[in-house]
Every structure is written in C-alpha cells, then in structure tokens.
Amino acid sequence: MISKNTPTNWFQTVLRITLGALMVLAAIGHMTFQREEFQAQVPNWIPLSKDFVVIASGVVELLLGLGMIFLTNYKVWIGIALAIFYVLIFPGNIAQYLNHTDAFGLDTDQARLIRLFFQPVLILWALWSTGAIKAWKTKS
Template sequence: MKNEVKTTTTQKVFRILLALFMIYAGFSHLTFNRIEFQTQVPDWVPLSKDLVVILSGIVEMALGLSLLFWKKQRARIGWALALFFILIFPGNIAQYLDGRDAFGALNSDRARLIRLFFQPVLIVWALWSSGAWKAWRNSKK
C-alpha cells in the first residue's frame, strides 16, 4: 500500500473535522466526561473501567493528532482509526443492552440504539477521509 495518497478538499475538511473530534473526545475521556465514559466499558473487560477510559482517551488523542499531522502515514492511520472504532463498538453495544445512561442524551433505549448505527458511519468516515480506501484500491492495481 502506498503511504501517501492525494485526497480531495472535501476529504481533507472531513479528515480535519474527524481529527478534531477525536482530540476533543480523548481530552473529554481524561477530564470532564471521564465518569460518563466508564458506563460504556463492559463489565466483562478484565481491567479497571477508569484505566480503560484513560487509555482509550490517550489513543483517541494520538489518532486524532496523527490524522492531522502525520501526512505520509495518513492512510495507515485511517485504517488504525477504523479498527479503533470497531474495537470500542462492544462498549456501545453493552451500554445499549445494559440500559446505561450517559452524556444526558443517551438516556433511553431508543437513543442508545440509534447511536449504534453511527459506528459504521465513523468507520467509513475514517477510511474515506484519510484516503485509506483509495490507497488500498491503488495497491491492488
């Protein structure tokens, strides 16, 4: 897979928005939403819920910063971010199944269910905006 891929202006704008969202989300994991994010950690995870929230916040910030600044590895970072979204999805499912409220807005089964449908959107967003799909397709030619 070629490391650097040209992206459109629209992809760049959406990549920057996603990166800023990830940095903000990571920061919120470490500060003002720390307790709220603990509700998403499934009970079967064999680590402290607080540790999982802290580590995931650090990963989110690192991925967001990398997506903004590490141009030569942007496609690989897109794949890493997509994988991260897949790995945290069981937490969202557990939150729905266990009926755990969070963030004020996730206070009903309906709201928690709707949220589950946004995870694939985030995965596609990461792959498209980073040029990861294009890089993968180009590598197959």
C-alpha cells in the first residue's frame, strides 16, 4: 500500500503549493475569462458539450489545486490524482496541435508542438512535489 503522506522537503513543499495555486488559477480561467480558449482544446470526438467539459474540468482542477495546497495528509494521493488528470487532458493538447487550433497564444504548429512536451513535466512535478514518487518506490 502506498503511504498517503510521505515526508517531503521544503523545496517540494514550495513546488507543491505553487502547482496547487496554478491549478486554482487555471480553474478560475476555465469558468470565466479563458472559457472559450479552453473550449478550443476539447477534442471534437468527445460526445459532450465543450462548455460542459470545460466547466467540469475546471471544477476538478479547483478541487485538485485546493487539495495540493491544503490536504497535506493526503498529498501523495492528490499528487497521483493530479498526474492522472494531466494524462486524461493530454488528448486535448494533441487535438489542439493536430487541428491547428489557436488558443492561449499558441498560434503556430511549432508552439503547439513544444507545449506537448510540457505535459510530462507537469506529471513529474505533481508526483515529485507530493512525495508520490518516493512513496511508490518505498511501498511495502
């Protein structure tokens, strides 16, 4: 069983809280001023309203962001959940690249392609900053 709370150092804590705050900001953007841009990332093959997908993912981002900041006793599980979330939304980034969709200032194929390489960075950030990688390695 993976421990829900593995000790982390001060730098991991700063990065965990920073990522949590960025998730809260992204959630606010999903539900307000960046809503249309996020809708542009929803793949056409998803059988739900783009607006619903954006709002629902914004709610999930808000919960995960707040969890990253405040639920320190469950930080490992929150980190794993956030990493899974990043994997689940990755098809939207791929769709933005394949469909040549302009959003968030990504107005060239090169910019959209470069962005794809940041998703693994976010996944590792979520896992490392919460101690999830260490917990996985030391599970009994």
